[in-house]
Amino acid sequence: MSRVELRVNGVATSREVDDRTLLVELLRGELGLTGTHVGCDTSQCGACTVKLDGAAVKSCTVLAAQASGGEVLTVEGLSTPQQLGEVPAAFVACHGLQCGFCTPGMMMAIDYYLDTDGSLDDERIHRALEGNICRCTGYVNIIEAVKHAARARAEAGKPVGRQHG
């Protein structure tokens, strides 16, 4: 068993877990944060993407114990009950989701892209989304949402592309 201490969406938590518990299992199971999804078992689909200490990681490929001491941001932390964050708001405005299953991971990968790059160049966006599969949207509107969110962040005076994770 391992003791795991994390800050998740700003809240400190501590759990005793089986050594082989994955970060995503801790989030979904122990913490009840079911917004983060599991879509594959080979780190290919990106549905489980969260931010760990500012970097986008696939939480199905990180042991909970490895993440101990870290700061985790999940989809639940992107918005407040009153207001959607820039990326979720852009997904709604651009119809960037259909079934919504890949969406949380997709949005976390994009949030990281906006932190570290934020360019509106299609090829750079494609590369940023290479690790996230969507079967519904054909990506067209997701790419629109990336650009929409980048502009919204810039307009809100928040940093785009300055933080290097």
Next chain:
Amino acid sequence: MDSRLVGQPRPRAEDQRLVRGQGRYTDDVNLPGQAYGAFVRSTHAHAIIRGIDIEAAAQAPGVIAVLRGQDYLDDGLRGMDHIPNPADAIAFKERAFQHSLTGSIFNQRHLPLVVDRVRHVGEPVVLVVARSMREARDACEMVQIDYEPLPAVVDAVQAMEDGAPQLWDGAPRNLCFQARVGDEAAVREAFARAHCVVRREFRNSRVVNCQMEPRSALGSFDASSGEYLLISGSQGVTRQQMCIADALGISPAKLRVVSPDVGGGFGPRSCVNPDQLAVLWAARRVGQPVKWTSDRNEAFLSDYQGRDQVIRAAIAFDAQGRILGIDNEIIGNIGAHTVSYVPLANGSRIMTTVYHVPAATALLSAVLTNTPPTGPYRGAGRPEATHVMERMLDIAADEMGMDRIELRRRNLIQPAQMPYRSPMGLTYDSGSFAANMERALVVSQWSEAEQRKRDARARGKLLGTGLANYVESPVGAPRERIEITIGTDGSVDFVVGTQSTGQGHETSFVQVLADELGVPFEAVTMRTGDSRFVKVGGGSHSDRSMRLVGHLLVQAGERLRSTALSAAASMWGLQVQDLCYEDGRVRDQAGQHVAGLGEIAAHIGREGMPGNPEERRFFAEAEFNGRIAAHPTGTAVCELEIDPETGDVEIVRYTSIDDVGRPINPLIVEGQVHGGLAQGIGQAFFEDYHVDPESGQIFSGSYMDYGVARAGAIPRRFDVELTEDRTHGNALGVKGGGESGITPATAAIFNALADALSGITREELPMPATPAAIWSAIQRAQGVQP
């Protein structure tokens, strides 16, 4: 009524929860005291089970039960009847296939666990139930199954041959059925007087559904009431309820099925999977709820798959390039269980697509093989038929030395021919086929493509353009029902038997009903996905949802307005003709009285419905059982560049002209086109469920081996235009938009590939046309053995 909301590209209501991570998919749901299930799946494509040793697994930590197929039979239960033979496209009360040249139509019940003989890799053999998922999976490793391997056959054409391994008694030559459709004699006569006959064979590859949500099922049983509960994503709860209740030998009323948010459907999730039945049975056995969630590897082995047809096509032309007749043979790979004959039914009905074909026939074969079962996958036979028709026209134009667009112009069904009855019996009520094609040529700048080809050549690239016309058929489950109740607070609640798997029904249906009643969008709530209140309904597939539900919403809306007027008349002691309904209110001409829907509901609560005082709810229902004419149609143009040094392809431009009838929410409709195209791109270039022909082992069991389109695969430029030649077949003029992107996609892409390579080779590329396949074809044409 007025259209304040219908036609608006309104962002979706459901998104508010989904982008917050508050969606509720099956695996997000837990029941108190639940145990976890894990399956031991067959490692052989075909083998006799000599024995199953469960001793060690049963002793493993946390294990509650280790269940075998024999245990299921010992409980007196039977397998599921998938009713693979669908309702006919025209005579909807009959099955699509009535006769088989083999004498009978084969249908085998599908057990939740294999008893004595496995027939594909991944078939479930043992279910381990344990306290935790990890303990269940660990114990699966301890189950010993003694297999006696048998020869396997995975290819449908080979499976029909003499001496091929046989899957099921009752299906000689592995044929579920073989049917001749159309007018064979007329076709023979047409071919006899043909100027030119073109023949080709096409292999439409097998694809995996790959919806992003791995399937999951949570079953429970209440011993005191004898009621089962299944929580599991699907494309409609009613079919799941009927099928599973039949297998368990219970009344459907004793089984509640709930499909919460569903992470993608695409066709196969209309059907019931063995694991959904298994968890319910197991829950009863162990006396606690049992939850199972597929991992992705399991999904590749056990989700129902799509396509996998061989089509041998022949078209006869006269000297002017007019089609005289079509003679196709369609061989469908059904897989190891009889889940669905839908693709064969759809594909043969629609095979003449948008062209005037005087005579047509097809020989259809449904063939069992040692592969996972196939089912309807987005388009379900129509993309396969469109691919063949459009490739054949390009090939014929090439052989006859004609322009490929001109050849189409000579054969397209003209508006003056509407309503048009196809030789396969479909009646097209509307569709501007020629205008759609001409529009696509303009938008795609087709006439300047030669210049772009020269420019590309200067850059060392081979540029090709391809066009495909398509039309779809209005099939699917014929029956649908809605129920609408208006509360005393003016809230509108409606229940419907379709199931959104991403199509945004909570938005588009509400747009329709809010307009019908003249109330704000926010006043209306849609409920679906729970058989406790959904009593009738066909689910979502085949473009049926808005086509049927829109029609019913208009009918029910009329009834509610009429009820409101009658109730208000009685409330105020006035005549109905003195009142009018406007903006969700009834008022009298004199301006003395006004009442909102909530006040009217309160009046009905006290006095009862006009003419029916026993009914105290302000309520309307509408039900339909039949076929509504609606043929979504359009044209796609693909422009791509091949790098001849590597075989790599980039789609530089894609144009999609789609007549979905009246678009209720253009944002959603265009999203459907985008998504369909991405699946078409996937099948055209990457997706290949590769099975070893000898062993039946699967080489593409994960996203590392099976390619789905990623963001970089979408066209550099993508123009979607919605045109509208409104159908009169339903009240809203809706045709449907769910399959418009995918239906012409592989056809347009393969026509573009052939065009790009036309200076080098005329070899028909395999599907998927991977860079290796393209590069090899180029090498062969240049006399190099790749």
